[in-house]
Amino acid sequence: MTNALLVYPQQPPTYWGSDFALDIVGVKAAFPPLGLLTIAAMFPQDHDLRVVDMNVTSLDDSDLEWADMVFTSTMIVQRVSLESVIERCNRAGVPVVAGGPHPTTFHDEIDGVSHFVLDEAEENFPEFLRDMADGTAKVIYRAPRKPDVTRTPVPRFDLIDMSSYYSMGVQFSRGCPFDCEFCDIIKLYGQVPRTKSPDQVVKEFDTLYELGWRGPVFLVDDNFIGNKREAMNLLPEIASWQKERGHPFTLSTEASVNLARMDELMDIMVEAGFDTVFLGIETPNPKALLKTKKPQNVSKRDDNYLFTAVRTIQGKGMQVQGGFILGLDGDDEGVFDAQIEFIREAGIPVAPIYLLTALRGTDMYERLKR
Known part of the structure; x- marks a missing residue:
């Protein structure tokens, strides 16, 4: 039996962590480490698994003494914590296997890792496990293709204390059809959204329900409506599931602004239990917006299209949260007041504002590099 310790490094305070609101609702973290829980479901039965989410609890020396191997999955905001985890594992003599968006892009800058399992793990993690068993494991594993997510297993939610979290997470799709210059999602997951089947999503809902979860569930897709047809196929199934059980979950997700043009889909979203949607608004x-290759946020027929779109979605009964960016080409010093005015007039209660970053691999990074 191999002891596999799955460690989720600590996140610094960000919008997605809701750090300053956690005490108010009596939880330790906003969301569980969905990626690691999905990886956990891919292990064979001859592995004993333990999950340590450092946003909920500490990584103790006893955990490292127990572990034969440590597996991590991180985003770039967790870089500092990841470095600390790797250092502790190296001192304890425990091999580290790293994956996730951050190592996929920056593995050449990460020291002390025994094996990198990069890209989407469905395609290469089973190969890594076979090679480990044979004693032939390589340092770097890349996925040869984008995986068929209809084969992705149900995450191992049973490995966490769900009461530590404000919301559970479920993934329906990966990828986004748009081409925003600053975005790395399309580089990591592609521009052809791949979706799970409605049966898969319902099974994940069933699992959460059977484990006792009641409350918020965040559909973590970067663009829930990236494949409108499949979203329309899924939503009636969710609505029926919710109705049969007395609506135990309140749902939220992320979507592109063109959601406002999908009247029927919004109606079914509300029927299914969605009450919040996060939009990438960026700037009014x-x-x-056109310079950063985001034409989906612009309308030639409506100079106030973003305001109209937000109000349309709100009018359906969903709260709109919006992400904004400072530093875009085409903005001037008036952007600060313009952002504040738009947020206030549109009635957006939660509006994180970020500084533009040219992440490696994005079109913006390549343009600036040239």
Whole structure:
């Protein structure tokens, strides 16, 4: 029996962590480590698994003494904590296997890792496990293709204390059809959204329900409506599931602004239990939006299209949260007041504002590099 310790490094305070609101609702973290829980479901039965989410609990020396191997999955905001975890594992003599978006892009800058399992793990993690068993494991594993997510297993939610979290997470799709210059999602997951089947999503809902979860569930897709047809196929199934059980889950997700043009889909979202949607608004300046290759946020027929879109979605009964960016080409010093005015007038209660970052691999990074 191999002891596999799955460690989720600590996140610094960000919008997605809701750190300053956690005490108010009596939880330790906003969301569980869905990626690691999905990886956990891919292990064979001859592995004993333990999950340590460092946003909920500490990584103790006794955990490292127990572990034969440590597996981590991280985003770039967890870089500092990941480095600390790797250092502790190296001192304890425990091999580290690293994956997730951050190592996929920056593995050449990460020291002390025994094996990198990069890209989407469905395609290469089983190969890594076979090679480990044979004693032939390589340092770097890359996925030869984008995986068929209809074969992705149900995450091992049973490995966490669900009461430590504000919301559970479920993934329906990966990828986004748009081409925003600053975005790395399309580089990591592609521009052809791949979706799970409705039966898969319902099974994940069943698992959460049977484990006793009642409350918020965040559909973590970067663009829930990236494949509108499949979203329309899924939503009636969720609505029926919710109705049969007395609506135990309140749902939220992320979507592109063109959701406002999908009247029927919004109606079914509300029927299914969605009450919040996060939109990538970025800026109310159409010129800046076009320069950053985000035409889906612009309308030639409506100079106030973003305001109209937000109000349309709100009018359906869903709260709109919006992400904004400072530093886009095409914006000037008036952007600060313009952002504040738009947020206030549109009635957006939660509006994180970020500084533009040219992440490696994005079109913006390549343009600036040239």
